[in-house]
Amino acid sequence: MFDTNxxxxxxxxxxxxLINSVESGALIGHIIPVNIAAVASYWEDVVASIGAGERVLMCATIDSEIAGTVQLYLSRETNAPHRGEVYKLIVHQQFRNRGIGEALMKAVEVEARKHARTLLLLDAVQDGEAERLSRRLGWQEIGVVPRHFVDPWGGFKSSVYMMRCLDS
Known part of the structure; x- marks a missing residue:
C-alpha cells in the first residue's frame, strides 16, 4: 500500500x-495519442483520493521497480459501507504473464477485508485479460454493457460488470 507521500x-x-498499458491496447480511460498532462492529472487525483481516505493504492514491485498497480475505492455512500470498487488493474507490459495481476487482485481482497468491505465490484473489457483473470479468481458476471468504451484507437468495446462477495 502506498500512502500519499x-x-x-x-x-x-x-x-x-499507464501510458505503456494504453499504448499496448489497455482500456483504462485514455486513448492514443495519450495526453500526458491528462495522465499526470489523473494520478494527482488518485493521490488526493488516497489522502481523503477514499482509495487504497496497491503496487507490485520487481527488483525495486513498480511493475503494476491496482486501486480499491472505498464507497463513501452511507448506505454502502460494505462495498468497494476495484479500479485500474495495470501491469507494465515488460512484467506481464508473471502472476502480478493475480497477486494484486488477491491483495485487493485482503485490503477490502481490512476495511470491512464484503462486496467488491469491477468492470472490465469483455473478453479481455482482466475479465479472464477475474473469472479465474471467482468473480461473477453481473451483466454486459455493449459499446461502453472505445479502445485506444477509437473502436467500440463492451464492458462486463463483475462482483465478488467476500466472507465477512
Missing part, C-alpha cells in the same frame, strides 16, 4: 505504467 514520489512511474 510514497505515491507522490512515484507519480512519474505510475504515468509510465
Amino acid at each position: 510514497t505515491a507522490t514520489q512515484h507519480l512519474p512511474r505510475f504515468s509510465d505504467i
Whole structure:
C-alpha cells in the first residue's frame, strides 16, 4: 500500500505504467495519442483520493521497480459501507504473464477485508485479460454493457460488470 507521500514520489512511474498499458491496447480511460498532462492529472487525483481516505493504492514491485498497480475505492455512500470498487488493474507490459495481476487482485481482497468491505465490484473489457483473470479468481458476471468504451484507437468495446462477495 502506498500512502500519499510514497505515491507522490512515484507519480512519474505510475504515468509510465499507464501510458505503456494504453499504448499496448489497455482500456483504462485514455486513448492514443495519450495526453500526458491528462495522465499526470489523473494520478494527482488518485493521490488526493488516497489522502481523503477514499482509495487504497496497491503496487507490485520487481527488483525495486513498480511493475503494476491496482486501486480499491472505498464507497463513501452511507448506505454502502460494505462495498468497494476495484479500479485500474495495470501491469507494465515488460512484467506481464508473471502472476502480478493475480497477486494484486488477491491483495485487493485482503485490503477490502481490512476495511470491512464484503462486496467488491469491477468492470472490465469483455473478453479481455482482466475479465479472464477475474473469472479465474471467482468473480461473477453481473451483466454486459455493449459499446461502453472505445479502445485506444477509437473502436467500440463492451464492458462486463463483475462482483465478488467476500466472507465477512
